[in-house]
Amino acid sequence: MEYLKISKLTEADFEDIFVRIGGSRYSPDHSREKTLNCDFKFRNALVELKLIDEEPAEKVTKQEKLAQIFERTAKTVVIDPYRLSKQDQTKYYRIIETPIKNALKTASKQLKTSACGDANIIKIAIIVNNGLSLMLPEEFDEVALKCARNDTSGIDVLIVCGLYFYCDRFDSFTFLNFEKHYLRKKAEDIVDIIHEEWAKFITEFMTRQLHEDNQPRDKEPLKDISFMLDDVLYVKPPPKWGKPSTFWRGGIRPREDSTGYTKCPPIASVLPTFESKAYDIAKASIFDDWRLRGSLTDYKNWQQKEVLQHINSLRPLVPVEIPADLASAKSYKDLTQIAIDIFHTRIRQLIEKSSEYSDQHQSLDYILLSSIEIGLDKANDIAFISHEMEFPGIEKSLTFIDGERLKFEHALGLAAAHCVRVGANCIYYEKDETYKWV
Structure with missing residues (x-):
């Protein structure tokens, strides 16, 4: 049996959320693509959405940099930043933060341009981990917050979301987070309304994933992220489920085996x-x-x-x-x-x-x-x-x-x-x- 897939979050999903709370597109037609502006407006807030789908470990230049900071003591090296020194942890996050940093820098410029200097406007950036599996939810939130504070000046409120999907072919569950950070202005009333509608949307989203066959299935469950350099395999294991299986015997989930060996190879x-x-x-x-x-x-x-x-x-x-x-x-x-x-x-x-x-x-x-x-x-x-x-x-x-x-x-x-x-x-x-x- 194949692993179940679900849909990635899309800009259209967030447009639906904002329409339902009384918001709208900042620009009603495709002219928004030709100028530097934001995605949505709601009350006195402007909102820019950034969906992060890029996986840094897929790029050779990133692989080489990651390999330099993890000690090669065996033919497989676990990519675990918590094993690194503080200095190397900093290097690690600098290597993989690029898509987040670039997205928030662009969002900052778009929000500033769209606000036209109006001090009464609340500028909100929403950044969503839609496929960067090298980062766990808390890592993504921490890095996004650091980048927003250090590398931008046009974001008043940062909302960090993520879609993390687990599946073992029979059991599955999805973890979705919504973290809010007030950087330069308070806007609890606006953010709380967005958060409430997000929660409603997620319930509907997951219902569609389970019961409708016509949904796009473009998001795989969390798996190993790995690459090979100089005959050394670098692996970022997926997060543990944290609970036993309700299907597999003894609660133990089976592992994959891509070695190709169905029986023991020659050993002597x-x-x-x-x-x-x-x-x-x-x-x-x-x-x-x-x-x-x-x-x-x-x-x-x-x-x-x-x-x-x-x-x-x-x-x-x-x-x-x-x-x-x-x-x-x-x-x-x-x-x-x-x-x-x-x-x-x-x-x-x-x-x-x-x-x-x-x-x-x-x-x-x-x-x-x-x-x-x-x-x-x-x-x-x-x-x-x-x-x-x-x-x-x-x-x-x-x-x-x-x-x-x-x-x-x-x-x-x-x-x-x-x-x-x-x-x-x-x-x-x-x-x-x-x-x-x-």
């Missing part, structure tokens, strides 16, 4: 290895016995060189011992397949017995998988895999995977492969769901 290359008896049986049975070298010592030396040269933590070379009772085969290829079958059995057992890490864990020799789940799509997730040895006096940690983009299931398979490779006892995992879509 396997080499057969032997003890003395099994080696003798294998060498005597296969037709291409030269593949086992001249002796067991020669074969193990060659195998060790292969392992050292095969530096690929995402698909390690794993020697798997074949017992004597399985060592008889027709070819080296058959021996390799026997080793692969043994390997598959071991990793299945390791995965089935894997458990969540806790301070009370029992093993002193284990693989630790740390998975950070990010946003709506599993393709955003990153993993860290290490070999932890906690024997008294010889405590050691060796990192195999360091912040690679891997969904949990794939990472768990890799953790099992490394567990077999180094001979660790078990796998523990931990999940960080701070930025997970729930």
Whole structure:
């Protein structure tokens, strides 16, 4: 099932609001487009509407600037301004505030021109977040207010609105806000009337979205905002719902998976290895016995060189011992397949017995998988895999995977492969769901 879409807010919607409260267009015909003037008039107020649909993260120049202020510690970087220093937060909002700043500067000029210097006119700017998903409601309000105060002189009252639509294919809800800021003049009576009619309009608007098929469906629900630079994925996760699903089992909403993997991809290359008896049986049975070298010592030396040269933590070379009772085969290829079958059995057992890490864990020799789940799509997730040895006096940690983009299931398979490779006892995992879509 596809995600439900709703309509974006339009200038015609606000025209309807002003007509219903006794207001009108500032200019009744299309001549308003040819001169610098505002959109609406109501009592002694002039109103300019600005709908913000631009998403700064879609522009390469903005992407490059954003990438400079977020530390690249892994293959996925979360765009979270609250993790930044105050200095970098300022830089962040300067980068993404451009459409808001420009819109309010223009609105200020239009209102000043339309007012013609009349001091009795209340100049109102309404700015609406209609599609800038990089900002949450409180962020958009704060940035709009800052821009209106610092970069304009022709706005007496600023009204900040937004349409934020959530959907998980079955549940959906819409958050719409209306924030009023009196910058240079008070106009509570006028603003309250606009606010009351806005509330009525929103009720009617949502009723149409739910029951009428002929509505334009041009606004998607909040999703991950992401871009790729230098093989690093930058992601702004959507806001969390803040409540469990009323449809999905256990109240847990499913996530998207754009990795393209319907089953675990290859996680290792396997080499057969032997003890003395099994080696003798294998060498005597296969037709291409030269593949086992001249002796067991020669074969193990060659195998060790292969392992050292095969530096690929995402698909390690794993020697798997074949017992004597399985060592008889027709070819080296058959021996390799026997080793692969043994390997598959071991990793299945390791995965089935894997458990969540806790301070009370029992093993002193284990693989630790740390998975950070990010946003709506599993393709955003990153993993860290290490070999932890906690024997008294010889405590050691060796990192195999360091912040690679891997969904949990794939990472768990890799953790099992490394567990077999180094001979660790078990796998523990931990999940960080701070930025997970729930």
